[in-house]
Every structure is written in C-alpha cells, then in structure tokens.
Amino acid sequence: MVSQAPLVDTHCHLGFEAFDKDRPEVLERARAAGLVACVAVAVDAASAGVAAALAVSHPGFIHPTAGIHPTEDCCGDEAEWEHVEALIGSGEYVAVGETGLDAFHDRVPMPTQIDSLERHLGLAIETRLPVILHCRDAFEPLTEVVNRFAGSGLHGVLHCFTGSIRELAPLVAAGLHIGFGGITTFKPREDLREAAREVPLDRLLIETDAPWLAPVPHRGRRNEPAYVAATAQCIAEERGLDLATLARATTSNARALFGLPGTP
Numbered sequence: 001m002v003s004q005a006p007l008v009d010t011h012c013h014l015g016f017e018a019f020d021k022d023r024p025e026v027l028e029r030a031r032a033a034g035l036v037a038c039v040a041v042a043v044d045a046a047s048a049g050v051a052a053a054l055a056v057s058h059p060g061f062i063h064p065t066a067g068i069h070p071t072e073d074c075c076g077d078e079a080e081w082e083h084v085e086a087l088i089g090s091g092e093y094v095a096v097g098e099t100g101l102d103a104f105h106d107r108v109p110m111p112t113q114i115d116s117l118e119r120h121l122g123l124a125i126e127t128r129l130p131v132i133l134h135c136r137d138a139f140e141p142l143t144e145v146v147n148r149f150a151g152s153g154l155h156g157v158l159h160c161f162t163g164s165i166r167e168l169a170p171l172v173a174a175g176l177h178i179g180f181g182g183i184t185t186f187k188p189r190e191d192l193r194e195a196a197r198e199v200p201l202d203r204l205l206i207e208t209d210a211p212w213l214a215p216v217p218h219r220g221r222r223n224e225p226a227y228v229a230a231t232a233q234c235i236a237e238e239r240g241l242d243l244a245t246l247a248r249a250t251t252s253n254a255r256a257l258f259g260l261p262g263t264p
C-alpha cells in the first residue's frame with residue numbers, strides 16, 4: 001500500500017535479528033509506503049545499543065529508545081539498569097522504554113516488574129523524555145503506578161493498546177498517548193476499534209510492533225514498518241477521516257512526543 005501522507009511507525013523492533021537478512025529492503029519499503037520516521041524500540045541494554053547504531057546509519061529516519069522490557073530475564077538486574085541509565089544519559093535516545101507490566105507471560109515476578117517500571121518512570125521524568133509503556137493483562141496495577149507519577153512532567157505512550165474502553169480512560173486522563181498496532185485490524189477486535197475511535201485525536205499514535213502482529217491484510221507474516229499504513233487506513237475508516245488527515249494528525253503527535261525532526 002502506498003500512501004502519500006507522512007506516517008511514523010512509533011514502535012518497531014528494527015534492530016532485531018528478524019531483520020538482519022533484509023533490513024535495507026525493509027527500510028526501502030517503509031519509505032515507499034510514506035514513512036518519514038521509525039522509533040526503534042529496545043528491550044534491554046544490548047538492543048538499545050543496536051537501535052542507536054541503526055540511528056547513526058539512518059540519521060533522521062530511525063530514532064532509538066533504551067529500556068528493559070518487563071518480560072526480559074534481565075528485568076530487575078542492577079547492572080543492566082545502570083547500563084540503560086548510562087545510555088539514556090548519552091542523549092542519543094528519544095524515549096525511555098519499553099517498560100511496563102506483563103501478567104500474561106509472567107516470566108518476571110510482578111514486584112520486580114513494578115520496581116523496574118517505577119525506575120523507568122523516574123528516569124523519564126528526570127530526563128524529560130517520553131516513556132514507552134507495555135501492558136498485557138495488567139491495566140489496573142499499571143494505571144496505579146502511572147497515577148503516582150502523573151502530573152510531575154510524565155509523558156509518553158501506552159503502546160500496542162489491547163485493553164478495553166474502560167481501561168483507556170484513566171490512561172488518557174494521566175496524560176498518556178495511546179498507540180494502536182496491527183491487532184486493531186483483526187476482525188474479532190471490534191473492542192479495540194471502538195477504543196481507537198474514542199481516543200482524542202491529539203493523543204493517537206500508530207505503530208507496528210514489528211516483527212510481530214502484522215495487520216490485516218499481512219496477518220501471519222513477519223511484520224515490518226511499511227505495514228503501519230494498513231493500521232492507519234483501518235483507524236481512518238473507523239473515525240470517518242481520510243487517510244491523509246489521520247496520517248497528518250498521528251505524525252504530528254509522534255513528532256511532538258518524541259521530538260522528531262519535521263514540522264509538527
């Protein structure tokens with residue numbers, strides 16, 4: 001799908017091995033689909049390093065983050081955290097994360113995940129960077145933690161939103177942006193499309209979470225940034241907007257939130 005409107009993939013794991021064989025082609029297809037930027041999200045210190053290196057070789061197009069994912073074994077590891085803090089301190093990163101809570105995979109004890117989340121939120125506030133939040137089956141505890149930090153300059157995105165409209169409201173009230181990915185296009189997820197219609201337009205972001213969760217009509221394949229256009233199209237239709245309007249709004253939101261180049 002080729003879109004003339006500028007799009008940003010606000011959450012992809014471009015540094016992952018899944019793209020090692022054909023990353024140049026993936027990036028070429030992204031640009032051809034109208035993408036003007038990708039936020040390359042880290043899940044630990046090593047992937048943050050890879051994302052930063054990609055940003056150096058694709059200046060202005062790839063923007064790296066640093067953080068520890070709540071399902072990584074190193075979540076709660078002191079040395080890993082210090083490494084992430086040092087990376088964020090380098091000033092090369094556009095966001096802290098992804099961090100968050102995941103009660104579905106349950107690989108890391110919840111108290112450890114909460115402690116890590118609090119550290120990430122503290123670091124984001126201290127450095128005035130946005131935070132990227134992951135949440136799976138843990139909206140209540142996540143909202144509780146976020147609310148303790150809200151109002152002190154906390155800003156960021158709850159990415160790949162999979163909750164209900166009821167879970168959405170407190171997160172929007174806490175000042176967060178909400179990111180929608182490929183799952184929004186899956187036929188049975190009318191609940192998600194309802195949420196995508198409800199988010200204030202100035203808080204809406206689109207993403208792929210590539211290499212996972214490719215949107216319809218690419219479902220089942222490896223996901224890649226170019227496919228963000230399919231999610232944009234779906235949400236535009238849901239909201240009764242044309243694609244260009246939706247693209248302009250979400251791209252402007254992404255540029256403002258992550259401090260990306262280009263006119264917001």
Ligand SMILES: [Zn+2]
Binds near residue numbers: 133134135160
């Ligand atoms: Zn995630």
Ligand SMILES: [Zn+2]
Binds near residue numbers: 011098209
């Ligand atoms: Zn992710």
